[in-house]
Amino acid sequence: MMFGKSWLESSGINAEYGYLLLVLFYNSFVLAFYTMTYQTCIGHVFADRSLIPLMSLIFGITAVIACPLFESIVIFFNNRITALLLYILAIISYYLVFLTFPSAATYAESDDPTSLQPTKGLILLIAVLLALTDTGFNIQANSAIGLLFQSDSEIGFMLLNSVMSVGTATVFFLVLIHKFICFACTF
Numbered sequence: 001m002m003f004g005k006s007w008l009e010s011s012g013i014n015a016e017y018g019y020l021l022l023v024l025f026y027n028s029f030v031l032a033f034y035t036m037t038y039q040t041c042i043g044h045v046f047a048d049r050s051l052i053p054l055m056s057l058i059f060g061i062t063a064v065i066a067c068p069l070f071e072s073i074v075i076f077f078n079n080r081i082t083a084l085l086l087y088i089l090a091i092i093s094y095y096l097v098f099l100t101f102p103s104a105a106t107y108a109e110s111d112d113p114t115s116l117q118p119t120k121g122l123i124l125l126i127a128v129l130l131a132l133t134d135t136g137f138n139i140q141a142n143s144a145i146g147l148l149f150q151s152d153s154e155i156g157f158m159l160l161n162s163v164m165s166v167g168t169a170t171v172f173f174l175v176l177i178h179k180f181i182c183f184a185c186t187f
Helices: 007-011 015-045 051-076 079-100 120-148 153-185
Strands: none
Touching: 015 051, 015 079, 015 120, 015 153, 051 079, 051 120, 079 120, 120 153
């Protein structure tokens, strides 16, 4: 290293902080996926655009209800069981998304065949599953920040906002590149 200690070592970031940063980045990735890609796919598959605000309302209501639910699960079981449950819910929700929407639905209206027929009920179920995983990962991340930064909580939550902003910007950039490539390939 050029100047002695690396900036990670000098700032006191160890493996626990690295894992926390990874979870925060993933959580921002999920939220950006929901707000950018998922709603775009719904708008391109369904002619009725009223499903998008309904899905957002269901997402919000589920997030509010899920907070005490996950806190109860953490108290009754432990954090590892909760993290495993969240991981399983995330896998199920993403598989449902990728089986429900055609690949062209991210950038144009599409009637391509899919593995699962996209219905309003299935779309709302996926929104509930995405809200459960997002809320659960937020609770896990906030409790980890509270434990790791007990004396300096301002630094922890600054780190939370910074990493989530970088994650959201990354998803926006990737979606923008994907749309540009798909648009360029049509010519």
